[in-house]
Amino acid sequence: MYEKIRAYVREHGMLEEQDTVIAGISGGADSVCLLCVLLMLKREYGLRLFAIHVNHGLRGEEADADEAFVEELCRRENVPLDVVRVDVARLAREEGLSGEEAGRLARRRAFEEAASRHGAGKIALAHHRNDNAETVLLHLARGTGLRGLGGIRPVTGRYIRPLLAVSREEIEQFLAEKNRTYCMDSTNSEDTYTRNRIRNHIIPYMEEAVNTKVVDHVCETARQMSLLWDYMDRQRAQAAKEAVRFLPGKSGRALEIDGDAYRRTDPAVRPYLLSWALEQTCGRAKDLETVHLEQVDALFGRQVGRRSALPCGMTARRTYAGVQLQDADFEEPDGPGADRVRMRVLEASGIRGPLEASIPKTPYTKWFDYDIIKDSVIIRTYRPGDYITVSRSGGTKKLNRYFIDEKIPAGRRGQILLAADGNHIMWVIGYRQGCGYEVTAQTERILEITVEEPGM
Known part of the structure; x- marks a missing residue:
């Protein structure tokens, strides 16, 4: 044996x-x-x-x-x-x-x-x-x-x-x-x-x-x-890469499924794409049933502005581009430039070559271990109680202290965009990425956050 x-x-x-x-x-x-x-x-x-x-x-x-x-x-x-x-x-x-x-x-x-x-x-x-x-x-x-x-x-x-x-x-x-x-x-x-x-x-x-x-x-x-599931999930991941855009916000979760890309997706893959999108928005798969997938699918054929109530307090809304899903806590982003931030989830299994060697080196795109995230990732500015992990051993620093140590002017601190998991700062955008969410060989899903480069 x-x-x-x-x-x-x-x-x-x-x-x-x-x-x-x-x-x-x-x-x-x-x-x-x-x-x-x-x-x-x-x-x-x-x-x-x-x-x-x-x-x-x-x-x-x-x-x-x-x-x-x-x-x-x-x-x-x-x-x-x-x-x-x-x-x-x-x-x-x-x-x-x-x-x-x-x-x-x-x-x-x-x-x-x-x-x-x-x-x-x-x-x-x-x-x-x-x-x-x-x-x-x-x-x-x-x-x-x-x-x-x-x-x-x-x-x-x-x-x-x-x-x-x-x-x-x-x-x-x-x-x-x-x-x-x-x-x-x-x-x-x-x-x-x-x-x-x-x-x-x-x-x-x-x-x-x-x-x-x-x-x-x-x-x-x-x-x-x-x-067979692994194969279908790879197809779903590719479809999500083309069709789904995560929306930044002050709080909560939201994403938009592009209508043209959704219609190009094979009908056999669409239920898996919708199920995944609902799970990303809700934060869990429990209470999500086939009838809810059908509700969202039907919205792609309806007029702009039509809505559908879903479990977990979610709402699906027909937009000009496709269908937007958001949870009950979602609020539009604050802070200048928040609308220039884009997020998407990648499957580590779909990355060619060693995972850690594939991490983007550009200052405008960062990868995070998606499964470590405890709360909703939001794009916002500084709040009291914010902190950042500054060492791989788990050492943290209050964000206000980080600003002081980096000699960032007080008048500038309230304008800097942050990628936040609750009060845990994942990325001080334009400055440094925290050490608490690093992608490793054990990472299964990757959250990619991209900021448009200056001048774009």
Whole structure:
């Protein structure tokens, strides 16, 4: 089994020499197997390995026992461990999420914080082939497109999933051969969550009554759908490059889809272009359905000025050029020259050659890691509380102090345009780019901001 995982890791480029890896360890069979495999890969790749355990605070003494088990396991294997305790029930109430969603959010936050703390470029998760089949069936039952049919991806940004190459049965056999113990989560046998019902009833029934290799067949279909999605997403990215223009503003998000370019786009690609545009404007994909894509598509054939209300407080409006999408917080930009700033999102996978070598050297165009951005990127002038990251180690400086250190006249400071993520300044336009959003080899999406050159 190890050789199968090792080959899978190489196939998908999950690890590089001297990588620092954070491993999510719950104490269950899957995560114990993941830790064992990473310890074996550590010798081959020279990895720096850290573990993190998230106690959700939902199962009382059983959860505490899992935590103690993971602490002893990591102590025995000499793997540094971070333990994070989260009140997931409270988080679900505060964020308006289901228990499953809140648990995923808590884990993701903990993993990201641990990666930042340890300077890790990779976060390893213990999903396996059965998890993948369950995910595809769940998406199919709830309604999905190509992306959802692709299931769980082997690599998503810095997240890697080495065990997707193997099944739950193979994992348990591996642990038995290695004489490894693990924890049993009693909630896995309950039918509280939809995924558990698929795991405990639907897949076993399909294996017994339809085909014993149902998990393998579903995973193979997911692999093919994932390849097809990648192709369609490349077509979508090209269409977006030609058709979409991000609009600067004092606050909020807005973009415009050029009508002529949209009509030149293949009809098969248009839904993906619209879905992406809505997600960029809303900031999330949740609550966006096919009917909303149809609403926006219909606007291209209607009179200028016609509007359509969309989820997340968004509005679509027919303009002379095409259709403008904006969220509820969007305001026109302030400051002189703000209308000369243009923004677009690029897919790193579409950049030829080494990514970092492709970064523009011109002072009028800057690239930023789009997935690091926490808020809406707006073009504005100085506000109290603004700060900029001035070193790769994370050191920051108040923007007012930066202006003073650079000897920028006080009367000029209120006229300088800033690209801002909340109060975090990404770029003091015309002066310096902050260090907090740099494009790296792990970057998946790039925000390109361009300012028209003087005299244009």
